[in-house]
Each structure stands twice: as C-alpha cells, then as structure tokens.
Ligand code: HEM
C-alpha cells in the first residue's frame with residue numbers, strides 16, 4: 205500500500221477493487237430496464253392470447269422485435285454487472301472468484317446470444333402462417 | 334492481488350436486527366438474483382421456443398399454464414415489481430436523499446406494498462378479468 209494521498213491509499217480496495225464505471229453503467233441499464241420491461245409487460249397484457257401464432261406474429265413486427273432486442277441487451281448487461289457485485293461480495297478467494305466471474309460471463313453471453321438470435325429469427329423469417 | 338484476510342468484507346452478519354430498510358436492501362438483492370437466474374432462463378426458453386416452431390412453443394406454453402409454471406410466473410412478476418420499487422428507492426438514495434430514519438423506513442415499507450399490490454393487480458386482471 206502506498207504512502208501517498210488519502211485517495212491514492214484507498215484506490216483499489218473494497219471487494220471489487222475498482223468499479224466506478226460499473227456503478228454508473230448499472231444505473232444506466234436500470235433506467236433502460238425501467239423503460240423496456242414495463243413496455244414488454246403492457247404489450248403482453250394487451251395480447252388477446254398467448255398461442256404460437258399470436259406471439260410470433262406480434263414479435264415479428266419491427267416495433268416489437270427491436271425494443272425486445274434492446275430489452276435483452278439492457279437486462280442482460282444489468283444483471284451481468286449486478287451478479288458480479290454479488291459474487292465479489294461473497295467469494296473472496298481469488299481463484300474461485302475468477303472462476304465464478306468466468307462462469308457468469310459465459311452464462312450471460314450464452315443465454316443472451318440465444319435470446320437475440322431467437323428474436324432475429326422470428327423477425328426476419330416472418331410469421332409461420 | 335494482495336489479500337488481507339483479516340479485513341472484514343460484507344456480508345458481516347453477526348450483530349443485527351430486522352428492520353424495513355435492511356429487509357428492502359436484502360430483498361433487492363434476492364429479487365435481482367432470482368430474476369437473473371430463473372427469470373432469464375424462462376425468458377430465453379420462451380423466445381427460443383417461439384423461434385423453433387409450434388411444437389416447442391406449445392411445450393413451453395403447457396408449462397407456463399401448469400399450476401407450477403403459474404407459481405413461477407407469479408413469483409417472477411412479484412420479484413420484478415419489488416425490484417422495480419426498491420430500484421427506484423435506490424435512485425433516490427444514490428443522490429444522497431431519503432436517509433432520515435422515518436423517511437427511509439417509510440419508503441422501504443412502500444416498496445413492499447407496491448410489490449404486492451402490483452402483483453395482485455396484474456394477476457387479478459390476467460386470471461379473473463381476461464380469463
Ligand atoms: C425495473 C427495472 C429495474 C430497475 C429500476 C433496477 C434497478 C437496480 C438498481 C438501482 C440496482 C443497484 C442496487 C445496488 O447498487 O445495490 C440493481 C441491482 C441489481 N439488479 Fe436491477 N433493476 C431492474 C431490473 C432488473 C432485472 C430485470 C434484473 C434481472 C434479470 C435485475 C437484476 C439485478 C441484480 C442481480 C442486481 C444486483 C443486486 C445486488 O448487488 O444486491 N434488475 N437494480
């Protein structure tokens with residue numbers, strides 16, 4: 205630990221070691237979620253039924269597919285940062301922490317890729333009937 | 334990275350008592366983690382099933398309409414409204430406002446009322462009005 209200024213001495217401490225940028229991004233994605241999730245909820249409540257044709261016809265529209273893709277990006281980014289905070293709070297051993305954060309990244313990118321691909325496929329290949 | 338094992342890191346759970354504000358804080362973490370795991374898997378399953386075809390979508394729908402599936406969906410919607418409420422509270426706390434004991438406790442309690450009322454309203458509408 206340095207013997208410099210007060211700020212210099214505390215930098216890099218805490219469970220995450222750094223994280224100001226994460227903190228801001230977490231709030232930005234929270235605002236994104238705040239806009240997009242109520243949109244999804246209201247859209248779903250307004251659908252007459254939840255069968256295959258109704259849902260895919262709805263999701264194939266650009267005005268549904270694009271916000272849905274933005275939603276996946278915002279929500280997945282938000283929870284990726286959020287779960288990192290949780291892991292850093294509970295997993296203190298460096299090796300296990302690294303493994304946990306790697307697993308988290310794979311989980312986020314894996315599910316995110318499937319979700320985005322699914323929306324793109326529905327939107328770009330049109331409705332079944 | 335140097336690591337001083339003696340330095341306390343959260344959570345430090347030895348001396349505490351229940352209160353609305355700490356409950357709101359913990360529930361924010363629990364609902365966020367729940368949505369990030371169960372919620373994200375359900376959302377991804379729904380989208381991939383819809384992109385795969387009628388048959389896999391109907392399989393998803395069968396589970397979603399099953400009483401157990403409904404329980405999961407009700408739980409997720411509660412987690413969402415609760416997290417939304419305590420997330421909004423977070424924005425206020427983040428700018429340094431709302432720390433007076435009574436104000437803090439009031440808004441912590443309000444998040445729980447909001448979470449339960451909104452969940453009841455949503456499912457009351459879905460199950461009994463829309464049918
Ligand atoms: C209504 C939209 C949402 C808002 C306003 C919101 C807001 C927030 C805020 C402000 C935080 C930071 C709390 C802190 O620093 O302690 C947070 C944390 C978190 N959020 Fe959200 N969020 C929303 C939706 C979601 C969704 C949909 C998920 C999961 C899929 C999620 C998962 C998480 C997780 C895992 C954390 C970390 C919890 C912790 O560190 O204790 N959030 N959220």
Ligand code: HEM
Pocket residue numbers: 218219293343344345346348349350351355359362
């Ligand atoms: C599973 C339950 C809990 C979780 C996930 C949790 C999580 C956290 C987190 C993430 C912090 C911030 C730590 C930091 O700034 O690095 C914190 C701080 C704090 N928690 Fe908890 N906590 C829990 C239970 C409790 C309980 C039961 C109490 C007692 C009522 C408590 C009292 C505090 C206090 C007083 C602080 C502020 C400490 C400080 O000023 O540095 N927590 N907690």
